[in-house]
Amino acid sequence: MEPYISVKNVSHKYPNGVTAIKDINLDIHEGEVVAILGSNGSGKTTLVKHFNGLLKPTKGEITVGTMNTKKERISKLSSQVGYVFQNPNHQTFLPSVRQELAYGCKNLKMVDEDIETRVQKAIDLFQLEDRLDDNPFDLNSSQRKEVAMASIMAVSPKVIVLDEPTTGQDHKGCKRVLELVRMFKREGHIVVLITHDMHLIGELNCRTVVMNQSEKIADDHASVVFSNKGIMEEAGLQPPQITQFANQITRFDETKTYLTVESIIEWMKANKEEDVKVGTGS
Amino acid sequence: MASKAIEVNNLTFSYPDTDEPVLKDINFSINHGEILGIIGPTGAGKSTLAMCVNGLVPQVINGEMEGTVKVNGSEVSGSSVAKMSEDVGFVFQEPENQLSQMTIEEEIAFGMGNLGVPRDEMLGRITDALDQVGLTGFEKRSPLALSGGQQQRLAIAAVLAMRPSIMIMDEPTSMLDPKGKNEVYDVLKNLKDYGMTGIIIDHEVERIAAYCDKVLVLHEGEVQMFAPSDEVFTNIGQLHELTLNAPQVTEFLDSYNQAFGKDVKLSTTLEESVDNFESACK
Amino acid sequence: MNSLYMPKDSLIHSLDPRTKMLFVVFVVASSFILNDPALQLVFLVALFPLVVMAKVVKPYLISIQFLLLFAVLIMTVHGIYNPIGVTPVFEIFGGLTFKYESMVYASVMSFRILVIGTAAVLFVMTTHPSDMASALVKWKVPHSFAFILLSTFQIIPIIAREAKIVMEAQQARCLDVKGSLIQRVKNLVPMFAPLFIITFMKVHQLSYVLECRAFSRKGEKTSLRETKIGSLDYTFLLGMLGVLAFEIYLKLFMMGSLHLTTDALLTYSLFGTWIVFGFMIIKFVVKQFQGKIGGAN
Structure with a gap:
C-alpha cells in the first residue's frame, strides 16, 4: 500500500544555519497511530511542521496524499493535515465554541451547508452540544484544549497531529485524550502524536519514532523501542514505571515488554497454571 | 522549633465572581523538614491553596477568606507577600514567565536586591544557589538561551537565594520534557536532604510518591485525604473514586491481589514493589 | 540579541551610565546651540572618534542608515519647497530650485537628527540595560519605572x-x-487577538512572580551591578563642560565674524546624502534580486 505521508531524505536547515532535522525517512500509512518522542530540541516539532507545510524541506521531499508539500499552500495542506498546537491560546480566539468550530471551514471558503454538516459532525464526535455558546476562555484548560482539537477536526483532515496533548492534564484529562485518539483512529484518521508522555504511548501501544539530536534513532513498535535500553538512554527517556517493574520480575516472560498494568494482568490470567505453579513455590 | 512549619485552620476561600467557595474548610499542618505533595483533579483548588500559604491569596488575588494560615507560627495575613517571601519561596509552572532579567546572575540577584541583601553577600549566595541547582558557570548567560529544565532550575535558584525556609512549587515540571523533569526533581531531592520544608503540586503520582513524606488530596475544594504518602496511594479505591490514580506499581499490585485473590503488600515505589512481589511469589 | 547593547571592552563602555546620559543631554543641547550647518557637521565628525573608541563602528553605521533616510527627505523637500528660501543656489530639472535659506534650515535639522541619533546609538550600544536601570534608580527614578x-x-x-x-x-x-491586501488586513484579528491574550497572561503571571520576589517591599534595595562614578567619568564630564563653554563662546562672540556655511558646503552635503542614499538603494535592490534568484531554485 502507498503511504499517505512519505518523508524522503528530508533535512531542514534554519536560516540561522542550525540543522534541525537530518536525513529523515518516514512513511506513515492509512490508519496508523504514530508517536514521536524525543527531548525538546531533538527536532520532532520541526519534522512534524513539514507535514502541513509550515516548514518546507531544505533537502529531500515530502508527499502528503498526492501533494508535494513544497508546491502546495499551507492552507490546502492544513485541510488534510490538522495540526493541534500544544497551547490552545495560540489557536482559539473567537467568542464562542460554535464560531471556533466553523472557523477553519470558513477559511477554506466552503459553502454554508458544507460547513454546517462538518461542524455538526465535530459537535457529535466531541459531545459539545451543551457548550456551543460558551466562550472558550471561560472553559478550563483541558476543555479548551478539546475545543481547539474539535475545531481542527471540523475541517475533517485525513491526518491529525496532536502536540503534547496530555501536558498539564490531570488523570481524567489524560484518559480523555487516550479515548479521543482511539476515536480518531476508529473514524479512519491517521494520528501523529508529539509527546513526552510515556504512559500515553504505553496505553496506545502504537508505533513509536524516537528523535535525538536532529536524527531519527528508532522507529518501531512501542514495546520494541521501550525495551531497547541503548535507544532509551541515548534519548534521555524512561519507559513507564510498570515496564520498569515488569523487567525486574523474574517470572514474567522475558521476551515480552509489558506497557500497561492491564496487559500484565491479562497475560497472567492467560497463563494461570504457570502462575499457580510459581505461586506455590519451586 | 516548637511551632509547625505550616498550619492551616478552617480555611475557606471564594473568588469574587463565583458562588461556591474554591476551598472549603481546609485543615492541615506540616512539620519542619517535611515535603507535602498536593494532588487532585484540575480545578480542585490546589494552586489557590498553595497561594494562601504565602499570602498571594487573598492579598494579590482577591476574594473572601476565612480561617487562618500560619507559617513558622505567625499568621500570613499579618504581613505582606513581599515580607512573606523571606520565609516562603514560590516556583510557578511556566519557567519562562518567571524570568525578568538580562543575565542569569542578575535573575538570581533580583529577589535578593529587593530584600536589600548587600552586594558582597549576594555574590556568595549566587554561587551557592547555582551550585545547588547545577548551573555553575552559567552566570553571564541570558536566561532565554536556556532549556526549559534549566530555566526552571534557575527559577528555583532565584528563590533559594532569598533563603526561605519553605518552598512551594506549583506543577514545576509539567511543561518540561523527561530530561527537564528529572533535572528538576534531582534538585528537589537535594533540597530535601538540606532539610527544606516544601509543598509540591504535580499530576505525576509516581514522582509524588517517591519524593513526598505526606500527601494531601484535594477534590472540589475539600481535603479528601491527608496522610503519609504510602497511606494515601495504597487507598486505591478512594483515589479512583476521585478520578485520581496511584503509581502504576501500586495499581498493579492491587489489580493482582484482586484478580488472583492474593494479599501482596502494596507499595508505592518501584524497588519495594519488586521486592514485595518477588518475595510473595517465592 | 535582547537589546541593541553591544558587549565590548572599551573606555566608553566603562563609563558610568549617568555620565553617558549627561553626554546625550550635552549633545542635544549642543545641537541647538550650534544652529549652523557647518558647525554641526564639524560636531558630527568630532563625535565619530567616540564611536571608533567604543568599537561599534559597523553596527553604528547600520543603524544610522535609517536616520540618513530622514536627512535625505528633509534636505530635498525642504530645500526646494520651504517658503523661507529666497536666494536660489542651483536648479535641477523641471525648474525646481534649491534656495539658500531653505537649505540652511534643512541642513541644520538633518544634521541635528544625525548628531542626536549618533549620541543615542552610542549610549544604547555601550550601556547595559540593567546598568541603565540601576543608574536611573540612583537618580531617584522609581524602581517600578x-x-x-x-x-x-x-x-x-x-x-x-x-x-x-x-x-x-x-x-x-x-x-x-x-492573500490579497483586504485578506491580510482581515488576518490581523486572528494574529493579534491570540498574541494580545498570551502577552497579557504572561505579564499577569510575571506580576505574581515579582510579588513573590519581594518586588513591592518597602525599604532599601541593592543591586548586583555596581555603577560608580570614577576619575574617567570626571575627565569626560570636564571635557563636555569645556566644549560646552567653547560652544557658548562661539555662539555669543564669534557668530558675527564666522561664515563657514557656503553654497558649496550646502550643495556638497546635499549631494553627499544623495550618493549615500543611492548606494543604500542599490544594495537593497541587489539583495532583493539575489533573494529572488535564491528562491527560484
Whole structure:
C-alpha cells in the first residue's frame, strides 16, 4: 500500500544555519497511530511542521496524499493535515465554541451547508452540544484544549497531529485524550502524536519514532523501542514505571515488554497454571 | 522549633465572581523538614491553596477568606507577600514567565536586591544557589538561551537565594520534557536532604510518591485525604473514586491481589514493589 | 540579541551610565546651540572618534542608515519647497530650485537628527540595560519605572517568538496569510487577538512572580551591578563642560565674524546624502534580486 505521508531524505536547515532535522525517512500509512518522542530540541516539532507545510524541506521531499508539500499552500495542506498546537491560546480566539468550530471551514471558503454538516459532525464526535455558546476562555484548560482539537477536526483532515496533548492534564484529562485518539483512529484518521508522555504511548501501544539530536534513532513498535535500553538512554527517556517493574520480575516472560498494568494482568490470567505453579513455590 | 512549619485552620476561600467557595474548610499542618505533595483533579483548588500559604491569596488575588494560615507560627495575613517571601519561596509552572532579567546572575540577584541583601553577600549566595541547582558557570548567560529544565532550575535558584525556609512549587515540571523533569526533581531531592520544608503540586503520582513524606488530596475544594504518602496511594479505591490514580506499581499490585485473590503488600515505589512481589511469589 | 547593547571592552563602555546620559543631554543641547550647518557637521565628525573608541563602528553605521533616510527627505523637500528660501543656489530639472535659506534650515535639522541619533546609538550600544536601570534608580527614578523599562527589552524577543507561533497556529487552521491586501488586513484579528491574550497572561503571571520576589517591599534595595562614578567619568564630564563653554563662546562672540556655511558646503552635503542614499538603494535592490534568484531554485 502507498503511504499517505512519505518523508524522503528530508533535512531542514534554519536560516540561522542550525540543522534541525537530518536525513529523515518516514512513511506513515492509512490508519496508523504514530508517536514521536524525543527531548525538546531533538527536532520532532520541526519534522512534524513539514507535514502541513509550515516548514518546507531544505533537502529531500515530502508527499502528503498526492501533494508535494513544497508546491502546495499551507492552507490546502492544513485541510488534510490538522495540526493541534500544544497551547490552545495560540489557536482559539473567537467568542464562542460554535464560531471556533466553523472557523477553519470558513477559511477554506466552503459553502454554508458544507460547513454546517462538518461542524455538526465535530459537535457529535466531541459531545459539545451543551457548550456551543460558551466562550472558550471561560472553559478550563483541558476543555479548551478539546475545543481547539474539535475545531481542527471540523475541517475533517485525513491526518491529525496532536502536540503534547496530555501536558498539564490531570488523570481524567489524560484518559480523555487516550479515548479521543482511539476515536480518531476508529473514524479512519491517521494520528501523529508529539509527546513526552510515556504512559500515553504505553496505553496506545502504537508505533513509536524516537528523535535525538536532529536524527531519527528508532522507529518501531512501542514495546520494541521501550525495551531497547541503548535507544532509551541515548534519548534521555524512561519507559513507564510498570515496564520498569515488569523487567525486574523474574517470572514474567522475558521476551515480552509489558506497557500497561492491564496487559500484565491479562497475560497472567492467560497463563494461570504457570502462575499457580510459581505461586506455590519451586 | 516548637511551632509547625505550616498550619492551616478552617480555611475557606471564594473568588469574587463565583458562588461556591474554591476551598472549603481546609485543615492541615506540616512539620519542619517535611515535603507535602498536593494532588487532585484540575480545578480542585490546589494552586489557590498553595497561594494562601504565602499570602498571594487573598492579598494579590482577591476574594473572601476565612480561617487562618500560619507559617513558622505567625499568621500570613499579618504581613505582606513581599515580607512573606523571606520565609516562603514560590516556583510557578511556566519557567519562562518567571524570568525578568538580562543575565542569569542578575535573575538570581533580583529577589535578593529587593530584600536589600548587600552586594558582597549576594555574590556568595549566587554561587551557592547555582551550585545547588547545577548551573555553575552559567552566570553571564541570558536566561532565554536556556532549556526549559534549566530555566526552571534557575527559577528555583532565584528563590533559594532569598533563603526561605519553605518552598512551594506549583506543577514545576509539567511543561518540561523527561530530561527537564528529572533535572528538576534531582534538585528537589537535594533540597530535601538540606532539610527544606516544601509543598509540591504535580499530576505525576509516581514522582509524588517517591519524593513526598505526606500527601494531601484535594477534590472540589475539600481535603479528601491527608496522610503519609504510602497511606494515601495504597487507598486505591478512594483515589479512583476521585478520578485520581496511584503509581502504576501500586495499581498493579492491587489489580493482582484482586484478580488472583492474593494479599501482596502494596507499595508505592518501584524497588519495594519488586521486592514485595518477588518475595510473595517465592 | 535582547537589546541593541553591544558587549565590548572599551573606555566608553566603562563609563558610568549617568555620565553617558549627561553626554546625550550635552549633545542635544549642543545641537541647538550650534544652529549652523557647518558647525554641526564639524560636531558630527568630532563625535565619530567616540564611536571608533567604543568599537561599534559597523553596527553604528547600520543603524544610522535609517536616520540618513530622514536627512535625505528633509534636505530635498525642504530645500526646494520651504517658503523661507529666497536666494536660489542651483536648479535641477523641471525648474525646481534649491534656495539658500531653505537649505540652511534643512541642513541644520538633518544634521541635528544625525548628531542626536549618533549620541543615542552610542549610549544604547555601550550601556547595559540593567546598568541603565540601576543608574536611573540612583537618580531617584522609581524602581517600578526602571523595571518596566528593563523588562521591555526582555519581553520583546519573547513576543516576537510568540507572534511566530501564533501565525503558524493560525495557518494550521487553514488561514491563508498570502492573500490579497483586504485578506491580510482581515488576518490581523486572528494574529493579534491570540498574541494580545498570551502577552497579557504572561505579564499577569510575571506580576505574581515579582510579588513573590519581594518586588513591592518597602525599604532599601541593592543591586548586583555596581555603577560608580570614577576619575574617567570626571575627565569626560570636564571635557563636555569645556566644549560646552567653547560652544557658548562661539555662539555669543564669534557668530558675527564666522561664515563657514557656503553654497558649496550646502550643495556638497546635499549631494553627499544623495550618493549615500543611492548606494543604500542599490544594495537593497541587489539583495532583493539575489533573494529572488535564491528562491527560484
